[in-house]
Amino acid sequence: MAEAIATTPLPTLEPFKGVKKVPLGEYFTSGHRTCQGCESALVMRLMVKAAGPRTIVLGSTGCMYVANTTYYSTSWVVPWMHTQLGSSGSAGLGTAAALRALMRKGKLPTEPINVIAFCGDGGGADMGLSAISAALTHTEYNFLILLYDNESYANTDIQLSGLTPYGAHTTFSPPGTAKRILHQRWKKNVAGMLAAGHPSCRYVATVCASYAVEMMNRVRKALSIGGPTFIHSLDPCPKGWDYDPMLSHELGELAVECGIWPLYEVEDHKLKLYGRTKGIAQGRSKRRPVRDYLVRQGRFAHFTDDDIDYFQAKVDEMWERWIIPGVIPFASEITNGRSPD
Ligand SMILES: Cc1ncc(C[n+]2csc(CCOP(=O)(O)OP(=O)(O)O)c2C)c(N)n1
Ligand code: SF4
Secondary structure: OOOOOOOOOOOOOOOOOOOHOOOOOOEEOOOOOOOOOOOHHHHHHHHHHHOOOEEEEEEEOOOOOOOOOOOOOOOEOOOOOOOOOOHHHHHHHHHHHHHHHHHOOOOOOOOOOOEEEEEEEHHHHHHHHHHHHHHHOOOOOEEEEEEEEEOOEOOOOOEEOOOOOOOOOOOOOOOOOOOOOOOOOOOOOOHHHHHHHHHOOOOEEEEEOOOOOOOOOHHHHHHHOOOEEEEEOOOOOOOHHOHHHHHHHHHHHHHHHOOOOOOEEEEOEEEOHHHHHHHHOOOOOOOOOHHHOOOOOOOHHHHHHHHHHHHHHHHHHHHHHEEEOOOEEEEEEHHHOOOOO
């Protein structure tokens, strides 16, 4: 009789020490139909390269499901399953639980198998947020939820999501003569919210595929630490953001260098800024003006200088007044002995 196991075994996934150490094997390969320059497709490729062949991928409806699994074909080399738009949390948890049951009953050999459930910003930050939150409380199962954030419901033609940046032109927020800025809300802080609200979750991180090795190493850490984990990736999208596809990589870097997308990880409740973000926070490099990022994208083409100044002021506030830049949205006066109003 198979020995009872408390949880499924964890893989040993050491960080890659430089790009030359990254294996050549691909588990997300040719044949998909994403747009030229799609950074989310790169995220899929790097995510599963980091995880390796013993991986099950679960895809929430959206570009990364639809474009990658056209009828009778797929670019996934590993097993994958489609899951409903708001169900990445439930799918990750359910699959991890099923694997554990099959291993306990001796129907599968007891071995590390990675479970990764991915979702877009619409599926993850809007309608699927409650399922992700619930999943992150189930510490007895090992799986990763990766939110790939192209800042719109891209697959259904670029509608506004809870992660669309202030003022961006989407099909739900076209600039007009009566209102130049139709979308006036600031982007939700999903990774910060999930890290702060789920004390039993051992790993939450933000990543950007422009920094590929760092991104893959965060995936490896998330999969090997144990329990449910969450990664939020910012993915430039040439179609929705309206720019030349060759700029994808540069836009990812600019989002980080302008301080709009801080790179950080929360590992066992300890927060660490990493990469360029750490350099900026420690004063080793300067934040670039957000103008450099905004002017390269057609979705901000209607911005006036005042709009750019407003955007800059919001990002400055995040860096100068928040307890952790871009992460903990409480003004730092609270830590200086002053209670909030
Ligand atoms: C419950 C539900 N509502 C609406 C849809 C239609 N739909 C399919 S993909 C999609 C957009 C998903 O956006 P996002 O999660 O941001 O992923 P992206 O398309 O940007 O990759 C929508 C609304 C659906 N499949 N299920
Ligand atoms: S619309 Fe954007 S996210 Fe979707 S496939 Fe094209 S580039 Fe990728």
